Amino acid sequence: MASSEFAKPAVQSSNGPVMESRTIPRVGFDLPAEIAAGDFPQGLVARTRDIGIGGACLATISPFSYRSVRRVKLHLADGVLTVAARGMWQRVEHAENVVLTGVEFVDPDERTMDRLWDLVMDCGKSLARFLHGDTDLKNLSPDEAVGISHASRWRDVPTGRYVYRSDVARSGEAAIFLVHSGTIILQLRMRGAIDRPIARLGPGRLFGGLALLAEPIEGESAIAH
Numbered sequence: 001m002a003s004s005e006f007a008k009p010a011v012q013s014s015n016g017p018v019m020e021s022r023t024i025p026r027v028g029f030d031l032p033a034e035i036a037a038g039d040f041p042q043g044l045v046a047r048t049r050d051i052g053i054g055g056a057c058l059a060t061i062s063p064f065s066y067r068s069v070r071r072v073k074l075h076l077a078d079g080v081l082t083v084a085a086r087g088m089w090q091r092v093e094h095a096e097n098v099v100l101t102g103v104e105f106v107d108p109d110e111r112t113m114d115r116l117w118d119l120v121m122d123c124g125k126s127l128a129r130f131l132h133g134d135t136d137l138k139n140l141s142p143d144e145a146v147g148i149s150h151a152s153r154w155r156d157v158p159t160g161r162y163v164y165r166s167d168v169a170r171s172g173e174a175a176i177f178l179v180h181s182g183t184i185i186l187q188l189r190m191r192g193a194i195d196r197p198i199a200r201l202g203p204g205r206l207f208g209g210l211a212l213l214a215e216p217i218e219g220e221s222a223i224a225h
Helices: 110-131 142-149
Strands: 002-006 010-013 016-019 032-037 044-051 055-060 069-076 079-093 098-105 152-156 162-164 176-181 184-190 194-201 206-208 221-224
Touching (some): 044 069, 044 110, 055 069, 055 079, 069 110, 079 110, 110 142
Antiparallel strands (some): 002 152, 002 176, 010 016, 010 079, 032 044, 032 069, 044 055, 069 079, 176 206, 184 221
C-alpha cells in the first residue's frame, strides 16, 4: 500500500525530540537515491520519501550517523544528480521498517538548482492531478491541490503492517493519509480484545487524523491490505 501523508510531524533525533522544519515546500515522491557519508566507505542505498529544492527525506534499511552525511545522489530518469548535503534529523519509521533521515542541500549551483526546481514542480503537478481526480479531495481547486502536494510525504507500507494502531502511542504521527495505491482496512477494537474491520478504503480515500484532535485518543487502527 502506498499513501501520501500530509503533516508536519515531530521527529526524534539522537539528542531527543525535535520539530522538523519544512518551511520550504516538499512533495511526496519515491525516487532511488544514494547517501555518501563520512562514516562508511561506500554509498548507502536509499529512497526518497519527499523532495524539495532545499532538501529531502530519505529512507534506509538501517540507522547511521546522520551528522556524517556529505552528499546525496538522486537517480533521475535523465541521469544522476549529485548534491552536497548535511543530515538534519533521523527517526525510525516502524510501519515501513525503515529509518528516515532528513537532509538539507548545501549551496547547490545554478544548474543543480534548476534541475531540483524542475523535479519538484513535475512531482507536485503529478500528485496534484491525482488529488484533483477521483479522490476525497477532488473538490479542491487546482491551486489548492498543488499546495497540498507540496506538504506531503510518501509512505510505502507492506501488506499486513499497520499504518497506525489504536493501542500504540503515536507521538509525532499526527497525520492525515490518502491512499495512492493498494487497500487500507480500518479496524476497531471491541471489548478491548478483538479487532473488527469497519471499512475498506481504496485509492483516493482519506483516513487518519484523529491524533490531530487530541493525544492520546482511542480510535481505529489502519492496516495495509
